[in-house]
Amino acid sequence: MAKVWVEKLFDEPEIYILRIDDDMTRFFEAVWEIPEGITYNAYLLRTRGETILFDTCKGEYSEDFLKALSSLIDPKTITHVVVHHAEPDHSGALPKVLEANEYRAKIWCTPLTKKLLEAFYDIKGDLKSIEDKEEVKIGELKLKFICTPWLHWPDTMITYIPENGIIFGCDVGGGYSIPEDIDETKEKDIDRYFRYVTKYIVTVIGHYRKYIPENFEKLKNLGVLDNLKVLLPGHGLVWRKEPLKLLEHYAKVALGEKTKDKFLIVYDSMYGFVDKMINIAIDELKANGIEPVVYAFTDKSAPPLSDVLTDIPDSSAIIFGFSTYEAGLHPTARYLLSEIVDKANYEKPALALGSFGWAGALKRELQRLSKELKINIIEAIEVSGRPKAEDERRIRESVKKLIQLSL
Numbered sequence: 001m002a003k004v005w006v007e008k009l010f011d012e013p014e015i016y017i018l019r020i021d022d023d024m025t026r027f028f029e030a031v032w033e034i035p036e037g038i039t040y041n042a043y044l045l046r047t048r049g050e051t052i053l054f055d056t057c058k059g060e061y062s063e064d065f066l067k068a069l070s071s072l073i074d075p076k077t078i079t080h081v082v083v084h085h086a087e088p089d090h091s092g093a094l095p096k097v098l099e100a101n102e103y104r105a106k107i108w109c110t111p112l113t114k115k116l117l118e119a120f121y122d123i124k125g126d127l128k129s130i131e132d133k134e135e136v137k138i139g140e141l142k143l144k145f146i147c148t149p150w151l152h153w154p155d156t157m158i159t160y161i162p163e164n165g166i167i168f169g170c171d172v173g174g175g176y177s178i179p180e181d182i183d184e185t186k187e188k189d190i191d192r193y194f195r196y197v198t199k200y201i202v203t204v205i206g207h208y209r210k211y212i213p214e215n216f217e218k219l220k221n222l223g224v225l226d227n228l229k230v231l232l233p234g235h236g237l238v239w240r241k242e243p244l245k246l247l248e249h250y251a252k253v254a255l256g257e258k259t260k261d262k263f264l265i266v267y268d269s270m271y272g273f274v275d276k277m278i279n280i281a282i283d284e285l286k287a288n289g290i291e292p293v294v295y296a297f298t299d300k301s302a303p304p305l306s307d308v309l310t311d312i313p314d315s316s317a318i319i320f321g322f323s324t325y326e327a328g329l330h331p332t333a334r335y336l337l338s339e340i341v342d343k344a345n346y347e348k349p350a351l352a353l354g355s356f357g358w359a360g361a362l363k364r365e366l367q368r369l370s371k372e373l374k375i376n377i378i379e380a381i382e383v384s385g386r387p388k389a390e391d392e393r394r395i396r397e398s399v400k401k402l403i404q405l406s407l
């Protein structure tokens with residue numbers, strides 16, 4: 001039984017949140033480790049005899065969701081369902097909700113969401129394809145549907161209520177974790193929450209991050225951002241006081257705005273030779289007053305890749321350390337680099353250190369990747385086995401150069 005929150009957020013307009021706390025999913029999208037968990041937020045709005053449900057939750061929580069919904073209203077009385085995005089973390093409980101509703105509600109979604117819902121579920125309901133920026137009057141309220149393609153899928157839209165400056169954002173504005181309270185005003189550690197938001201952006205929307213500023217520009221031109229008062233996302237905290245703060249954070253992550261002197265080090269080492277090279281680099285950074293963030297993949301440690309990726313957008317420079325493995329890079333390095341290209345491909349200066357036995361692969365592999373990798377490798381230093389005195393001198397020199405470039 002999941003923890004379910006049913007709370008009234010506003011009297012005018014009358015809006016409730018239905019939040020399912022998912023602490024069972026260990027790997028979001030079957031890949032990203034989330035020990036912090038995730039929430040699925042749906043919203044219910046009542047306006048003069050009309051009842052609108054915005055999104056649902058993951059299918060495995062259908063029963064919990066229906067119970068929560070039924071504690072508020074008889075599901076048969078829902079007159080409208082808005083589906084912002086077909087991904088099953090928001091639409092999974094839709095079939096059960098519509099069944100309980102006896103298919104009475106009109107369902108509003110984009111044409112692609114409609115197609116996907118039909119492909120995913122045997123939905124028989126009254127599905128209406130909306131047009132971008134379409135306005136509908138329901139009860140006393142005007143709702144405006146605005147397409148926000150690629151945040152997170154091409155089908156995605158948000159709902160905006162101009163009169164009250166409210167956005168139902170679905171994935172827009174989402175973050176991982178199960179916050180102790182509903183909204184940002186009660187969050188005790190907002191920096192920690194922002195890190196979960198960064199992790200969510202990078203792992204979920206990272207591949208499409210250029211669409212974040214594009215869609216924000218669209219919202220700005222429509223006058224939505226200037227009028228924004230409340231952001232109700234599909235994951236994590238509700239933003240009822242300073243929603244722009246969250247959107248500014250989204251923009252920062254999308255653009256890769258750096259934190260001064262944040263050096264990220266990621267390396268693998270099977271028998272400790274790359275580790276020796278990395279320790280020289282760490283020593284040189286420390287001599288320059290810099291304490292790096294370090295992720296080591298060794299026979300004793302395997303940090304979550306989602307954490308490594310989270311630390312990329314705001315880093316000011318990166319140092320990689322890779323061993324050579326069967327004429328290529330270590331399997332961890334291959335996976336890491338492919339996920340960086342896919343999810344966290346930012347223009348950052350970087351240094352690459354490598355150790356091999358008989359024929360190094362580092363330079364060749366980086367060369368092969370150079371077309372797609374935006375990270376700018378200023379130097380690749382490769383040694384056979386352990387670093388010698390001359391290698392140490394080169395590593396220290398390169399680290400000094402990297403510090404200069406990171407400013």
Ligand SMILES: Cc1cc2nc3c(=O)[nH]c(=O)nc-3n(C[C@H](O)[C@H](O)[C@H](O)COP(=O)(O)O)c2cc1C
Binds near residue numbers: 274325
């Ligand atoms: C499974 C395995 C495969 C390796 N494949 C290669 C290789 O193809 N070419 C090479 O030059 N060295 C190869 N090596 C040697 C390592 O790259 C070398 O010992 C390096 O110094 C290891 O650094 P590390 O202890 O930091 O991992 C291999 C080592 C192992 C254990």
Ligand SMILES: [Fe+2]
Binds near residue numbers: 171
């Ligand atoms: Fe999504």
Ligand SMILES: [Fe+2]
Binds near residue numbers: 089171174
């Ligand atoms: Fe989502």
